Structures are given as structure tokens and as C-alpha cells.
Amino acid sequence: MKRFFLSALAMILLTGVASASEPEYFNVYKPSDGMTADEIMQIEYFVKYTKFARDVELNGTAYFVDKSGSTRERATSRQRITLGRKSDDLAYKDLNLFTSPAQVRGLATLGWTYMNPARQTDTWLWVPSLKKIRKISSANADDTFMGSDFTVDDIVTRKFEDETYILIGSENFKGYDCEYDKKVYFKDAPCFVIEAKPKKSPWYYSKRVLWVDKNTGGGVYEEMYGPDGKMFKTIFKDFRIFKVDGKDYATQVLLECKDLRSGHRTVIANSDIRYDQGLSEELFTEKALSRSRW
Amino acid sequence: MRKLIILLLVVPFTFLNSYAGAVENLSISGYLKNETALGMKSLNEVPKFKNIISLSGEYTFNDQFAMFASGRYWYDAAYSWRDKYDSAQTFMQHVQRTDWLRDCYLDYTSDKLDMRLGKQQVAWGQADGITILDRVNPFDLTEYWVQDMADIRIPLWMANVKYSPKLNSTLQFLVIPDFEQSTSAPPGSPYTFRSYTLYDSWKKGKNVVEDIQYPDKEFENSTFGVQWSDRVGDMDYTFNYLHGYYYSASTYTQVYNPYLNKYSFLREFKQWNMYGTSFNKTFTNPGPLEGITLRGDFAYYNREPVYYGTDGSSTGYHLWDNVFWLLGVDRYIATGWLASFQFAQYIMEDAKPGIPGKVTLNRYTYGPADQIENIFSFKLTKSFLHDRVKPEFFWTGTDDNQGRISPKVTYELKDNLWLTVGAHYFYGHVQDTNGQFRESSQVFMNLKYAF
Numbered sequence: 001m002k003r004f005f006l007s008a009l010a011m012i013l014l015t016g017v018a019s020a021s022e023p024e025y026f027n028v029y030k031p032s033d034g035m036t037a038d039e040i041m042q043i044e045y046f047v048k049y050t051k052f053a054r055d056v057e058l059n060g061t062a063y064f065v066d067k068s069g070s071t072r073e074r075a076t077s078r079q080r081i082t083l084g085r086k087s088d089d090l091a092y093k094d095l096n097l098f099t100s101p102a103q104v105r106g107l108a109t110l111g112w113t114y115m116n117p118a119r120q121t122d123t124w125l126w127v128p129s130l131k132k133i134r135k136i137s138s139a140n141a142d143d144t145f146m147g148s149d150f151t152v153d154d155i156v157t158r159k160f161e162d163e164t165y166i167l168i169g170s171e172n173f174k175g176y177d178c179e180y181d182k183k184v185y186f187k188d189a190p191c192f193v194i195e196a197k198p199k200k201s202p203w204y205y206s207k208r209v210l211w212v213d214k215n216t217g218g219g220v221y222e223e224m225y226g227p228d229g230k231m232f233k234t235i236f237k238d239f240r241i242f243k244v245d246g247k248d249y250a251t252q253v254l255l256e257c258k259d260l261r262s263g264h265r266t267v268i269a270n271s272d273i274r275y276d277q278g279l280s281e282e283l284f285t286e287k288a289l290s291r292s293r294w
Numbered sequence: 295m296r297k298l299i300i301l302l303l304v305v306p307f308t309f310l311n312s313y314a315g316a317v318e319n320l321s322i323s324g325y326l327k328n329e330t331a332l333g334m335k336s337l338n339e340v341p342k343f344k345n346i347i348s349l350s351g352e353y354t355f356n357d358q359f360a361m362f363a364s365g366r367y368w369y370d371a372a373y374s375w376r377d378k379y380d381s382a383q384t385f386m387q388h389v390q391r392t393d394w395l396r397d398c399y400l401d402y403t404s405d406k407l408d409m410r411l412g413k414q415q416v417a418w419g420q421a422d423g424i425t426i427l428d429r430v431n432p433f434d435l436t437e438y439w440v441q442d443m444a445d446i447r448i449p450l451w452m453a454n455v456k457y458s459p460k461l462n463s464t465l466q467f468l469v470i471p472d473f474e475q476s477t478s479a480p481p482g483s484p485y486t487f488r489s490y491t492l493y494d495s496w497k498k499g500k501n502v503v504e505d506i507q508y509p510d511k512e513f514e515n516s517t518f519g520v521q522w523s524d525r526v527g528d529m530d531y532t533f534n535y536l537h538g539y540y541y542s543a544s545t546y547t548q549v550y551n552p553y554l555n556k557y558s559f560l561r562e563f564k565q566w567n568m569y570g571t572s573f574n575k576t577f578t579n580p581g582p583l584e585g586i587t588l589r590g591d592f593a594y595y596n597r598e599p600v601y602y603g604t605d606g607s608s609t610g611y612h613l614w615d616n617v618f619w620l621l622g623v624d625r626y627i628a629t630g631w632l633a634s635f636q637f638a639q640y641i642m643e644d645a646k647p648g649i650p651g652k653v654t655l656n657r658y659t660y661g662p663a664d665q666i667e668n669i670f671s672f673k674l675t676k677s678f679l680h681d682r683v684k685p686e687f688f689w690t691g692t693d694d695n696q697g698r699i700s701p702k703v704t705y706e707l708k709d710n711l712w713l714t715v716g717a718h719y720f721y722g723h724v725q726d727t728n729g730q731f732r733e734s735s736q737v738f739m740n741l742k743y744a745f
Contacts, residue, residue, distance in 0.1 A: 064680050072682070072709050101709040102323045102744035120578040120585060122528060129442040132417035132428075135530065135574035136624060136632075137587045143630045147681025264680065282405040286523070286530065287456055287464045291403055293352055293362040294323070 025084030028052045028247050030217050031192060037165035040192050040212055045160045047217040047239075047250045049092065055081045055279040059099075060270035062148060063180070067263035074146070075100040081279050084115070091115045093284035094156075097292075106294025110284060117161035126292045133286055142204040148266035149257040151204070154235065162200070163208075168193040173211050176221055176236045180256055180267040185238050186221070190214045202227060213239060216250035234258050244275045324349035325744040331484075334719065334735040341484040341736055344370040350397070358404060364397040381482035386436060393434075396449055410454040415447040416468060418521060418534055420572045420589035421620045423690070424638050424669065427534050427570045427591050430468060430519055432476040432541035438485040438731065440700065440718050448474050452517075468519035468536075473509055475563070476541040488659040488730040492606050501556040505548070509539045509563055529575040534593075536568040542657070544599040544611045564613060567596040587624040593617070600663075601655040602647035605725065608660055609652065614643035620669075631676045638669040661725025668693040682706045686716075696722020696729040714740040 023029050023046045031040045050056050057079045064072045077097045083090045094111040098104045108126040120138040127134055139145075141153035175187030191211040198205065206229060210222040218239035226232045238254035255268040282288060327346040333339035350364035366389070373380075373387040399412025419427030423439065431447040439446065451472035457465045479486045481494040509515040517538025524531060540563060549558040570593035577583035595616045603609040620638035627633045645665040647654050656663040671690040677683070684704045691697025702716025717737045722729025 066680075072680075072706070102325060103706075103710060103712055103742070105323055105744075114578065116579075118580045120576070122576055122578055129444050130417065130422075131415055131444040131447070134422070135420070135576060135587055135589060137576055137585050137626055138578070140585075140626050140629055143626070144677070144680065147677060149680070266680075280405050281461060282458065285458070285462050285464075287408065287458060291401070291408065293360075293397070293401070294350065 023051070025051050025082060026054065028249070031212060031214055033170065033214075035192075037167035037192075037194050038160075040167065041163075041165045041194060041196065042160055043217040044194075044210070044212050044219045048219065048252075049082075050080065050249070050251075051082055051084065051092070052247070053082060053244070053249055053275045055079070055276060057272075057274045057277065057279070058270045059272035060268055062146070063267040063269070064148065065179075065265050065267065073101065074098060074104065079279060079283065081281055081284055083281075086115065089114045089116055089119070093281070095284055095289070106292050108289060108292055110286070110289045111156070112284075113156070117159040121157060124286055124289055126289050128292070128294055133289055148268075149233065149259045149264055150235070150255075150266060154257070163196040163198050166195045166197075168195050168209070170214075173213075173221065178236065178238075178254070178256055179258075179265065180254065180269070185236065186211075186213065189220070191220065205232075216241060218250050218252065232260050234260070242273065242275060249275055319354040321352045321354075322349070323351075323745065325742055327740060327742040329738065329740045331736040331738040333484075334717070334737060335733060337737075340372050340375065341734070342370060342738070343372040343375070344368055348396075358402055360401045360403075362397055362399055362401065363395075365394050366396050367394050382480045382486070385480050386483050393448070406458050408456040411452075413449045413451050413472075414454060415444070415449045416452070416454060416519075417443070417447070418519075418532070418572070419570070419591040419593075420574050420622060421591045421638070422622065422634065422636060422673070423671065423688075424620055424636065426593045426618045426620050426638065427532075427568070427572055429536060429541075429568055429593075430470070430517075432474050434477050435487075436477055436479040436483065436485065440485075440698075448476070450474060450517075463524040464522075466519070466521040466523070468517070468521075470517040470519070470538065471511075471513060471515075473511075473515070473517075473539060473563075474541070475508075475543060484734045484736065485731060488606075488661070488724060489608070489655075489657065492660055493608075496607070501554060502559065503556065504559045504561060506543060506561040507563070515539065528578060529573055531573040532571060534568070534570040534572070536570075538565065539563040540566045540597075540599055542599070544601075545608065546610045564597060564599055566598055566613075569594045569596065585625055587622075589622045589624070590620060592619040600642060600647075601657055601660070602649060602652045603655055603660065604652065605662055606660050608655055610649075612643075612647055616643055617641040631674060634671075634673040634675075636669075636671040638671075640667040640669065641665065656725065656727060658727050659725050659730045661723070661730075664694070670697075691722075691728070692726070694722065694726050694729075696726035698728045698731075710744045712740075712742045712744070714738075714742075 023042055029043045029046060031043050059077045062074045077099055079095045080092055082092045091113045097108040106128040110124040112122040123136050123138055125134045125136050139152045141157050143152050145152045145155045170192050172188040173186045173191045176185045178185055191213055194210045194212060196208045205224045206227050207225050208222050210219045213220045216239040218237060220237055220239060222235045223231050224233040236256045237252050239250045240253050242249040242251045251273055253270050258265040325348050329342055329344040331342035333341055346368040348366040352360060352362045354360045369388045370386060373383045395413060397414055399410050399414050402409040416430040417428050418430060431450055433446050434448050450470050452468055452470040455467045478490060481491050519536045522533045543561040543563050545559055545561045547557055548560040572591045574589035576587040597613040598616050599611045600614045601608040601611045618640045620636055622636040624634045642665045653662045669692050674687045676685060686702050688700040699719045702714055704712060704714045706712055719735045720728050720731040724730050
């Protein structure tokens with residue numbers, strides 16, 4: 001009996017230590033030398049989903065470029081409120097709206113993402129051709145994200161708990177030649193190199209190799225490998241620091257994803273980014289979604 | 295010449311769009327669209343060559359107030375090409391009266407209170423393409439149910455007020471002083487209801503006088519609606535109530551003079567009530583149901599007009615209490631394939647009208663109607679080539695072995711240019727809702743330029 005209580009106490013203490021090491025919402029974290037792969041990746045996810053900010057608004061354009069260079073555009077507006085609320089398990093809520101071209105203008109989605117890593121996102125869709133809201137099932141994680149080269153997993157659903165991590169090393173990044181604006185990004189930037197393997201198997205990728213920028217905590221570049229071990233996709237993210245109330249917010253301003261099999265690539269350029277405007281949670285409701293006029 | 299016409303149409307709207315960009319807070323958008331259909335029985339038959347122009351504008355005064363208006367004009371050249379459709383030409387060749395104005399409203403939005411005042415449409419319920427709670431606006435059924443629901447609903451002038459006493463809960467009030475009746479295609483059109491065609495044939499050679507009594511334009515004749523929507527756990531639900539005039543007139547023979555062979559028909563609109571509820575829930579937690587969205591509508595129609603008579607001939611109507619309910623299931627079944635299945639039941643108050651020799655009638659066909667109609671629908675959609683190609687398969691049918699199959703593929707030629715090709719195939723008995731159009735199956739092609 002005594003052994004049971006000691007074991008239970010040890011479990012509680014260990015759990016306490018584990019949760020204490022998880023980043024807390026609305027704080028700013030940066031990875032540092034000496035951290036484990038798990039600690040670095042917890043920060044990477046924290047930065048990816050802007051959990052440091054109360055809210056964020058991103059206006060930008062997505063470019064779909066095929067092998068021949070033919071380009072299609074989608075202008076989007078995205079708002080997110082971070083909640084980190086244990087009472088109803090809500091991590092954050094997202095509102096995504098297509099603003100152009102005219103054919104897709106008005107198409108909007110509302111997503112509620114939960115803190116429980118095993119739980120899927122609740123999604124509502126405003127369908128202009130129906131002029132009504134439809135509750136929709138979450139797309140599969142390996143589905144394309146809104147027609148881009150990113151998967152739903154890449155942008156929305158992948159969580160820290162979905163993979164295991166190994167710290168391969170620490171190095172200065174070789175730099176990324178961006179096809180969108182022909183610039184070289186993050187040349188010689190000090191990065192951690194992490195290997196991430198999905199717990200789900202079989203899965204559409206066997207591993208990712210990420211370069212996590214020590215300055216921002218953002219995963220600036222990653223290579224994705226298929227079940228056959230061949231690299232099939234690369235993702236680049238340009239992170240910039242936004243000063244908000246004296247805090248450094250690492251922000252994705254440009255993303256470029258290349259499908260090495262098809263030669264197709266997707267660029268998302270966020271041109272207008274605003275943090276902590278005091279967005280009301282009322283903006284992330286079905287009522288707000290139904291305000292769409294298009 | 296064709297290029298010149300296209301230029302003349304496109305340039306002004308491109309200019310308008312640029313102008314809107316230059317004027318702060320004003321946003322203009324629109325499209326030019328051609329809808330061409332060919333009869334499946336004979337590809338020489340062109341039941342539709344519809345050219346549509348639509349223009350929408352939004353002006354934002356500030357964070358709380360905005361004005362939105364949209365108009366749509368169309369001309370269907372098929373009705374001027376073929377004699378067969380001459381009888382329907384007046385009504386079907388171009389947009390009627392003020393129907394060109396689709397939206398015109400002022401929006402006020404705040405955290406707790408939203409108001410939308412003006413001409414608009416309101417969609418209730420969770421059903422997809424089956425109108426159970428979606429009865430706030432009347433319907434334009436001149437092309438049956440094959441168009442998008444946003445085009446089928448006839449917008450009305452109304453006050454639409456939403457108040458949220460707490461997060462995710464909304465109380466909606468509708469006051470609709472405007473009245474329009476649902477419309478259907480006149481005889482001679484591809485989608486003329488059998489009931490209309492039979493009545494029209496019967497009328498020939500007779501002295502028929504129709505007296506249509508519209509509701510008086512008084513406030514008490516307005517339609518009133520209330521919806522409460524809330525969330526329990528991770529399930530959304532609503533309670534709905536609608537009171538007003540039924541949007542289809544009920545017809546009966548008021549006077550028959552056998553000496554003059556003269557019939558006097560009275561067509562009157564009756565008040566009815568709809569009580570309903572709806573829900574949706576996505577199973578987000580791990581388990582066998584993970585990823586499934588369940589949704590449902592239930593409606594109790596109080597005093598809904600139901601025709602009775604003999605096959606092909608209506609002799610009167612009852613005001614019955616009927617029930618219409620639906621359960622829908624959606625799920626991604628493979629990478630990117632979204633499957634959607636619906637089952638609905640329309641249950642009439644009684645199996646028979648209680649008049650010897652008479653049966654209850656299907657309102658679209660005047661064929662005998664079952665007391666319980668079981669309705670099914672299935673939709674499968676997927677996007678390919680980075681959302682550039684979107685195939686869709688849709689089937690709807692009933693337990694009477696009648697239905698409609700509508701496959702289509704939409705291809706994005708350029709950012710603003712979309713091509714859709716597809717078909718509407720009808721099967722079943724001519725007395726049934728879909729079966730009546732079994733000779734009107736068609737293939738179609740739509741070309742849309744949006745700006």
C-alpha cells in the first residue's frame with residue numbers, strides 16, 4: 001500500500017513537472033541551447049499558433065503557382081482569438097474569409113480548436129450559394145488545405161503530441177532561396193535541427209526535418225519525407241519580430257510550400273498583420289459568420 | 295461582333311470595379327454568366343440559353359453600419375428561338391417586375407445586437423436542398439429545385455433582428471410586412487409542374503374566371519418569425535416559429551354554372567404556423583464516430599394546405615397539421631471526398647381526405663400522394679488540382695422509385711472564369727415529383743465571368 005502511495009506521489013510530481021514545462025498562454029518564449037527536442041518543439045508550436053497573443057488579424061494573398069508558372073490568387077482575411085480556456089477546452093477560435101477573386105468572395109469558415117490534442121476542430125462554413133451556415137466535418141489531416149500545397153495538418157491540426165522528436169544538432173542555416181520574391185532568407189541564422197516522426201503509421205509522411213530559428217522560435221524551414229523515404233515537399237516560413245506592448249511576437253509573414261513531385265507551389269504572403277486589437281469573442285460565433293453579405 | 299459585345303459588357307464593369315477600389319469603403323463585385331442547356335432526348339432542343347448579369351455593392355459607413363445591394367437581370371434567348379415555348383415567353387424570357395433586386399439592406403452590427411433591415415433572404419435549418427425549416431422566404435421554382443438555394447429563395451423586405459443575451463446564444467426576430475407568392479413555370483416550359491399543365495389543358499374551351507385574393511397590405515398580415523439558437527456541450531440547436539401566409543395560393547371552385555359552363559375559381563392565401571427545431575453536432579473526440587457531423591430538422595406545420603381530388607384533378611383542399619423531419623450525416627470518407635447523406639420523412643395528418651372517391655394529391659403533379667413520403671439524398675464532392683476542378687455527384691429520390699441524378703464538374707479556367715458542365719437526369723412515374731420531368735432531363739454548361 002505504501003509503495004502504491006509513493007508511486008502515486010511520484011506520478012503526480014512528474015505530471016506537475018511536465019505541465020510546468022509546457023509554455024503558458026500569453027507569454028513569449030524563445031528556444032535556447034541546452035533545451036531538449038521536446039522543449040524546442042513545444043515552443044515551435046506555441047509560436048506557430050501565436051499562443052503568445054490575445055488576438056491576431058492577418059490579411060494576405062495566397063498564390064497557387066503551377067509548374068509552368070501559371071498563377072492563381074486568393075485574397076484572404078484571417079482573425080484569431082487565443083483563449084487557452086480549460087473550462088470549455090478551447091485553445092483558440094479562427095475566422096477565415098475569402099475576399100477575392102469574386103467567384104469565391106464571401107466564402108468563410110469558423111473554426112474552434114480545442115486544447116485536448118486528440119480532439120478535432122469544430123468547423124462552420126458560410127456558403128454563399130446557399131446563403132446559410134453549414135456545420136461541416138473536419139477535413140482529414142492529410143487533405144489539401146484550401147486547395148494549396150499545404151495539408152490541413154501543416155496549417156491547422158498538427159499538434160505537439162502528434163509526433164516524436166529528436167534533436168539532430170545545432171547549425172547555421174544555409175539560407176532559403178525564395179522563388180516568390182527571389183530573396184535569400186535566414187542565411188547563416190543559428191537554428192536547431194529537429195527530426196519529427198509522426199506517431200500515426202502508416203501516414204502520408206514518414207518524417208519531417210525542421211530548422212527552428214533560435215531567434216524567433218519559428219520553424220523556418222522543413223523537409224518532408226514520404227513513406228518511401230524520399231523528400232516530397234519543402235516548407236519555408238519567414239518569421240519576423242513584431243513589437244507589441246514591449247513584447248517580441250514572432251510572426252509568419254511569408255510562407256512558401258513546394259511540392260517536389262508536381263512542381264506546384266503555394267505562397268502565402270501576409271501583408272497586413274495586427275495583434276492584440278481586443279477582438280471580441282462574439283466575432284467568433286455563428287451569428288457573426290452569418291453577417292456575411294456576399 | 296461577339297468579341298465587341300463581350301468587350302462592351304466587360305469593360306464598364308471592370309471600370310466600376312476599379313472605381314470602387316478608388317472609393318474608400320465601397321466594394322463592388324458581380325458576374326456575367328451564360329447558362330445553356332440541351333435536352334437529353336434530343337440535343338437539338340435548347341431549353342435554356344440564359345444570360346445573366348449580376349452586380350453587388352457594399353458600402354461600409356463605419357464598424358457598425360453598412361449598406362448592401364445586389365441586382366440581377368437575365369434574358370433567356372431560348373424562349374425567343376422556339377415556338378414551343380411561346381406560351382411561356384412572357385414570364386420566362388426575362389426577369390419579372392422588381393425581381394431583379396435581390397438584396398437591398400442596411401446592416402447594424404454590434405456584440406449583442408445585429409439588425410438587417412431591407413430586402414433579404416433568411417435560411418433556417420440544417421437540411422441541404424430540402425426545405426423543412428427553410429420556409430421564411432417563398433420560392434422561385436421556375437427551374438424546379440435545380441438552381442442554388444440562394445437563387446431559389448425570393449427575397450422579401452423585412453426586419454431581421456438578432457440579439458445575443460450570452461455568447462453563442464441568439465434570439466432572432468423577423469417581421470416581414472412584404473408578401474410574394476412562390477412562383478412556378480407556366481405551361482410550355484421545361485419544368486412546368488404537371489398540375490399546372492393539366493389545369494391549363496382542362497381550362498381550354500371553358501369559361502373560367504379566377505379570383506386571386508392576396509393578403510391585405512396591413513401590418514397584422516405580416517409574417518412573423520422567431521428563432522432561438524444556442525449550444526449545449528458541442529451541439530448547436532435552434533427552436534423556430536413562423537406565422538404568416540402560406541406562399542402558395544389554395545384554389546377551389548367557388549361557383550359552377552352548368553348552363554354557361556362557367557367556373558369561378560377562388561385562389562386564396564391561408565395563414566399557417568410552423569413550429570420547429572434543428573440541431574447539428576460534429577463528433578470531435580476520438581472514437582468510432584469521430585469526424586461525423588450529424589444534423590437534423592424537425593417541423594410541425596399547422597394548417598398547411600393539402601389538395602385532394604382524383605389523379606390529375608384537384609377538387610379542394612384541407613388545412614392539415616403535417617410533420618416534416620430530416621436527419622443528415624456528413625463525413626470525409628477518403629482523402630478529400632466529402633459524403634453527405636440525408637433521410638427525410640414528410641408525414642401528412644391523414645392518409646385520406648375523408649371524402650368518398652377522393653385521394654390526397656401531390657401539390658406539384660396532382661398525382662396521388664402517400665401519407666408518408668420517404669425522401670433520400672446523397673452528395674459526394676471532392677476538389678482536384680488545387681481546387682481547380684470540383685466534381686460533384688448528387689442524387690435525390692423517394693421510396694416510390696423516382697428521383698433526380700445531377701452530376702456536375704466545375705473547372706476554374708482562370709481566377710475569374712469558371713466553367714461548369716453537368717446534367718439533370720429525372721426518372722420515375724409522371725405522377726411523382728421528380729418523375730414528372732422525365733422527358734425534361736438535360737445536360738448543361740455554365741460559363742461564369744466574375745469581377
